[in-house]
Amino acid sequence: MSRYDLLVIGTGPAGQKAAVQAAKLGKKVGIVERKVVVGGVCINTGTIPSKSLREAVLYLSGFRQRSIYGADYRLKTAITIEDLAFRTNHVIKNEIGIVENQMTRNRVDMIYGTASFVDSHRLRVTQAGGGSVEFEADFIVIAVGSEPAKPDDVPFDHESIIDTDELLTLKHIPQSIVIVGGGVIGTEYASMLAALGVPVILIDKRPRLLEFVDAEIIDALQQQMKEIGVTLYHNEEVVSIHKQQDGLIHVQLRHAGPIAAATLMYAIGRVGATQDLNLGAVGITPDARGRVSVNEHFQTAIPHIYAVGDVIGFPALASTSMQQGRHASCHAFGAPDGTDTELLPYGIYSIPEISMVGRNEEDLAKADIPYGIGIARYREIARGQIIGDETGLLKLLFHRQTRQLLGVHAIGEGATELIHIGQAVMAYRGQINYFVDTVFNYPTLAECYKVAALDGINRLPRPWVPVT
The missing domain is CATH 3.50.50.60 (FAD/NAD(P)-binding domain)
Known part of the structure; x- marks a missing residue:
């Protein structure tokens, strides 16, 4: 029986980062994958394919240029599923290679098969041919991800x-x-x-x-x-x-x-992919949607067994899952981890895309926090005119007395990138006057921060005196 310091179940974003972080700490690590390829839902059916599909749609349909060249503008008139899949498959193939290379460089052992618990320190991995091998570890991280909910009353046929x-x-x-x-x-x-x-x-x-x-x-x-x-x-x-x-x-x-x-x-909805894990053998009971409960350090009811990523539920984002995996390994082996779980950015890749960090208006109103609002619209920004985005806007929420930035919300082209400027300022408890006093490249969407901050200040009662 092979023995490890850490065994990880699942090679999605959470599992990858848990494994690599433990390896960086000098630990012997194995990672189990039940599919024939690594990457989990993120690379193979979820995040990466859907975002690659989105880029293919925007490019081939000419959607980004329609406000300038007209609603009928198209790069390609007859778009096929093969056109869309070409970019997606290219990205998936490259991402799989990157993950495999990362595991090899960090000396993480790849173990292929379906894992199930024998006891709280042992896993049985059943391979495709039917044979099985047992592995033992001091710590185990469950990072099996999720799968689509498929109610019995929905007649799925995989075609229509x-x-x-x-x-x-x-x-x-x-x-x-x-x-x-x-x-x-x-x-x-x-x-x-x-x-x-x-x-x-x-x-x-x-x-x-x-x-x-x-x-x-x-x-x-x-x-x-x-x-x-x-x-x-x-x-x-x-x-x-x-x-x-x-x-x-x-x-x-x-x-x-x-x-x-x-x-x-x-x-x-989606459900945690926990049905094959035999969690009952170790006294862990998932909820009705297959999700596993954890504490602030992502420990389950069994302290040396952790769970991270989509299998623990909201927010179920690749970015947050990565940090959860890293945090779990750091906690398991007593390494410091300064992750700020209060400032997690969210990105939604709709058309137009959305991103946010911090509090929203509804939260602040319920908490009876005196807040101000500043808004900048892309159509007022030179860069917004250049790229033809007439929908986009950036919204800042700040404390009316201290001017501390409390939340940033964006919709439009580049919103998921733009949000990180606000995130950085919030991390240092910054005020909106930072944006007023800062020079941004021209023309850029980042200018929205200055315009929104000035808008927020102009809405306040006069005279306005910066708080130092």
Whole structure:
């Protein structure tokens, strides 16, 4: 039986960083992967493919140039699924190679097969041929990720009724599509397909999309989605789904009339991929959605067994999962880790993209914190005019008395990059007058920070005196 200081189950972002961090600390590390390729959902079916698809859509459809050259502008008239998959497959192949090389360089042992617990220090790995091998470790990190929820009453056929992992396996771009679920994945795919000219119906049971995002940002997103051809159904639920003889998918809604489309994608939630782990053998009980509960250091009910990434639930982002994996290994082996879990940025790759860090208006109002608002719109910024983004905006939230920056929210081209300027200032408890006194390159979107800060100051009662 091979023995390790740390065994990691899963090679997604969380598992990768947990393994590499432990290896950097001089530990003997093994990482188990049940698929034939590394990278988990992030590289193979989730984050990387969907973001690569988004870039292919924006490029081939000419979407970014339409505000300048007209709504009919296209780089390619007839876009095929092969066109979209070309870029995606190229990126996936390269990312897989990078991960494999990283494991090799850090002397992390790759173990292929399906892992299950024998006891709290031992794993049995069942290989594709049916044989099994046992491994022992002082510490174990569960980083198995998640998979799409597939309720029994949804008649999935992997062709016209699909889950969120199956879009790129389709043989043709859908002629029309119903997306059930207005979460991050549903919203991203709805806007991508609409940018291609596909009629999209998006159904969500909540009063608006993405309720954890600032309401003003979501209002801008929903307006843009409607303009590019997304029909939104809010406060609505699906009663039944049937594939008719005409080939169309008929959907009965609880309140509105029936609807139909050529394809239906079910995008309501994901479940932790824990069913094969035999967690009962070590006294760990996942919740109804397969997720594992952890403490602030990502320890499960068994202190030397950690869980990180999508398997522990929200926020389930690749960026946060990486830090969780790194933190778990540092904690296990007593190494310092200064990760600021209060300032995690969020990126949503809809069209237009959204990003945020810190508090939103709703949070501040509930906490009775006196806050001010400053807004800059891309159309007021020279760079925004150059790139043709008329939707984008940057919103700053700050304390009215101390001027401390409390939250940054952005929508538009480059929002997920732009957010990190605000994140850095917030990390040092900075004030919005930092942006007023700072020179930004011209023309850039970063100028939005200065414009938004001045807007916020101008809304305050006069005279305004900077707090030192």
